[in-house]
Amino acid sequence: MTVPTVKPPPDRFDLEVELLIIGAGACGLIAALSAKETGQEVLVIEADAIPSGSTALSAGLIPAAGTKLQQAVGIDDSPAQFAADIQAKAHGENDQELVDLLAQNSADVIDWLAEVHGLPFSVVDDFDYPGHSSRRMHGLPTRAGAELIDALRSAAERADVDIICARRAETLFFADGLVHGIAARRPDGGVETIGCKRLILACNGFGGNRALVARHMPEIESGLWFGHDGNQGEAVLWADQIGAATRHLGAYQGHGNVAHPHGILITWATITEGGVQVNRAGKRFWNEAQGYSEAARAVLSQPGGEAFAIFDARIATIARQFEDFKRAEVQGAVKTANTLDELADALGLPADALSETMDNIPTDGTDGFGRTFGKTRLSPPHCGVRVTGALFHTQGGLQVDSSARVITRDGLPIPNLFAGGGAACGVSGRGDSGYLSGNGLLAAVVLGRIAGNAAAA
Template identity: 45%
Template structure:
């Protein structure tokens, strides 16, 4: 299994463009190829497309969109690029960073206007986690499932041939890396071989491949409380094919972490309430980080605490920010939200020392008044202190999505080590190197989907051009 150099391989049928993986990147690539006039076969291993897109909150960051302009937000590719490079301390692949900064806004506009994807600006993330302005585009429900469903609907309407339950397990190529086709393993045991003029790999990252995580992300893969929250199909298969075909890798230690995964439920806790004044304490009842410094690196901050556990503490005012969101409603229905009238009563419920939690909350109140300085550098003065009835959610940190992958050019063509492109191989989504630089702290919120749809669109257009040549 993998890559076969059988140049005389016979195929059952031929399609100009084959896309492997029906997440946001693959669906966007298929849409772009169809818009360019190419026939497209989109192959998905699972019986129902889901993956990282559906598991996300459905946000893509993009600059200079019509949606932003309609709301009076001034933003552009230069500001976005500067934010990317600042967040990654200059370690982001400059070609990919520039490509995403320049094209993400147009991609959002294209998806809205041509394919009726219902993007809108939902929340105010300006000034948080590296975004200097609000550029968070999401769908009305704030769920990846709605975004994924909208993209599938658009692909069907555009005439994309989507085949599910079709696992690509072999890629056929010439000695120079020119892809000739793929083999499909059906769930019923059937096998088909499909020839193609261009192949787009959008099979996601490698978060579910523990061997690859330990190799490329040792800071996380060897953590004492290693947790992965992502699709089990993210096994790095597409990345490995690209390497076998001669592709180079970039930023393989980069990943998106998340420090607010409800434990043991495996449900995302929406971070809006923390951004607006809620806090996170460990099992000792003490704060241990600047909760708003880095939403991705907060995963490691929590995993370093006793038992790898934290408690988000919030009041009714912060609860109101999220109580209508589907994730919070589900957590509330499961009994995950602990509620008490006093800090001592809450401490008893969550089994942390009452005196420590009381001191922590007293300190936070003084921080909001500017009487003392946060030892972790967080500014509390922009929001009122926690007051009245208190709530708590038990959380942990997790690896959500790897951000390293195959190096690509501005047209999403996979590059060799010498910087030249492979003849007809393209990559996007988690299969391609993203804009997160190195490590965990370079991730900009919504960068994953931004890169997915942007490189997906470019890959589809490029693939259509190669097929027509």
């Protein structure tokens, strides 16, 4: 990869537009839709051959509080409670203004996408996500990020948004405190310069840049990289060169339930509904209720950097609403057995130890790790998956104001530069323990909507 650079603008550009958006993930496409409906001339450039990004690798679930869909199924929720949940998970380390901004605008984005652009969202109402005090996850029918990206791309096409793929931005033209455009490389090696009046960075995080990961989050450096390889950190590297402020570069979304060696995300519903994780010795090793991001580090600390998710057929039925889980079953990652001894044999675990571990799970009580279990016990047939810990996405990035404008280190906004998605600082605090399910997509869709509207002002 060419190191991103910042240069003064050229005398002339190959192409000029009013609003340029770098990145055709969820943030970039939503920003484009928002800007287009105000009448702006919009161009989106995308490094991949087709829009995908980290969103396509996720479950595509967006948390939002107070939506019409929640109201329709009798779920009582509010932006204030959502904001409180975000801060509780992040130990109060987030900027309260940003947290409130995301929570208060979350419902409007979901309602707008559903009503104006026809995205068939529904609420995940059959299990709870760690840290959320209400059922507020909204997803499309397959509960897959690829479906979300496809739906957003189709909406952009219907709105006549221009998207040029296979163009990776390499140079930011910046002078006199303003962005003037970018230079992007074509697949044939040639370079095109694009001038713009306003620029939205909806490009990526930096999880695919191993040098930046080692520098900012060494505790996850050895984890499987499960995100999008295009996440090379152009935004934070440009920030250093133009004096833009960054924050929480050590924050990340991990996942400690990735089928190994298949590399398929196993929904955390397998755990929240009563499942557990054990190590190679057949023993539990932590409080799984803390969440799947925390699980990444916990699992990597075990022998071989692996663990085994143990659940049952009842939980597997819930998990099958996710395409990833069904794919894992097809590929043989999910083992099913009528007894624990048979499951232990299928997973290569010591049968006596696994049986003892499962017998010691309390019924309607709290265990020695501090996890509270309900009255429903795991029962045959039993299921299990060999898993490992992975880095999915970075959560730190450029600081933005309430209009999604990038802030300088002096605290002043750059008037025509906006950021969202992986390029902007999210709301997960300083490390991994503050990641609340859906934070990444929440910041992507809300900041994308705000940036697209603000760039039209």
